[in-house]
Amino acid sequence: MIQLPSLIPPFRYAMIEEYLFRGGYPKPRNLRFLKRLRLKTILSLIPSPLKPEVQEFCKQHNIILIHIQVDKMKEDNIPLSYNKTLMALQILIDPANHPLYLHCLDGANVTGLIVACLRKLQMWSTSSAMSEFSRYLHTNVISPEEFEFVENFKNFEVTIPSILPPWLWGGQVSFRKHSCLRLKFLNPEMMTEEEREIKARKEKLEKEKEDDYQRRKNDLLDNLLDTTGDGRHHRSSSHNNDDNTDIDQDISSSSSNKPPSLAGSDDIGFVPSSRLNSFTGRRESKDTGSPSKDRYLVDVDVDVDRVMMDGLDQVEYYNRYGHHYRMNDDDDDENEGDRDSSGNLMLDEETEEVEVISRTLDALALEGL
Secondary structure (H helix, E strand, C coil): CCCCCCCCCCCCEEEEEECCCEEECHHHHHHHHHHCCCCCCEEECCCCCCHHHHHHHHHHCCEEECCCCCCEEEEECCCCCCHHHHHHHHHHHHHHHHHHHHECCCCHHHHHHHHHHHHCCCCCCCCHHHCCCCCCCCCCCCHHHHHHHHHHHCCCCCECCCCCCCCCCCCCCCEEEECCCCCEECEEEEEEEHHHHHHHHHHHHHHHHHHHHHHHHHHHHHHHHCCCCCCCCCCCCCCCCHHHHHHHHHHHCCCCCCCCHHHCCCCCCCCCCCHHHCCCHHHHHHHCCCCCCCCCCCCCCCHHHHHHHHHHHHHHHHHHHHCCCEECCCCCHHHHHCCCCCCCCCCCCCCCEECCCCCCHHHHCCCCC
């Protein structure tokens, strides 16, 4: 009769959760037992890598070896850091690594601290986690340093995989807020109730902001395209030279009330007919060649929304107060000269034409409105 080798588990071997095991350093006599577990991953929290025999065993059975260097436990000294603890936890809770065997040198202190922090992630109380921790110690006595290490494991960010193991919160996030840790979910659909509320409030604010912007934009367009109030004609359907006569008539019939910042132009910054006529010949000579390039079609990225919003106050101020201003002298039109970007009279260096469109109208042109 053939006698098979004995199945000897590692020192302090135990099951933490389904497909998750713990114990001491695996020795050659434990390999036959570990083979029965059909492991996918071995996580080692030891000073140096595993022995060659164990490494060869893992290679033969396609077991992934993960080594996190942790020094030997000494009295009044915990060699484990919180960064390494977080690394170990993120490996433990990922179902892609299961079945998994977790071990340190003796399967007691270092392994026990990792498991205690895992329990806190599972929202166990500190007292319950330390009660389990004490069962695997040599003397069942918890040192103050060990208790403090687990007690202070809080407010850290733990990355949660897209798929949860069944033993972690029942496989789903159904709580409002974690009791002591910050969670970062890789699955965008997975979040706590508190995070859902924050996301909903943020989306509501963004929608209100967008609605307000669209409302103000539509009001501006209504003002610009309104031709029934005082005979002003703000937008022409063509840029041909044949329309210059109509533009002159519209501008000459408009009100002469203007704010100081818009001297020499009509209520939305258009040049009076006297200034337009001074450039008619120059424009006609340029248009006889190839078609002129639309100055408002640019091949660059422009933050149209920001430009639009910057100009709304200027236009709304003029619409409200512009009719109270009256220019004393028409000669001021000829003395104004070029103005900066916040004004309305600008001389185009290429075409030598007076550009009288405001930043808001510029933005409208860029949007093709």
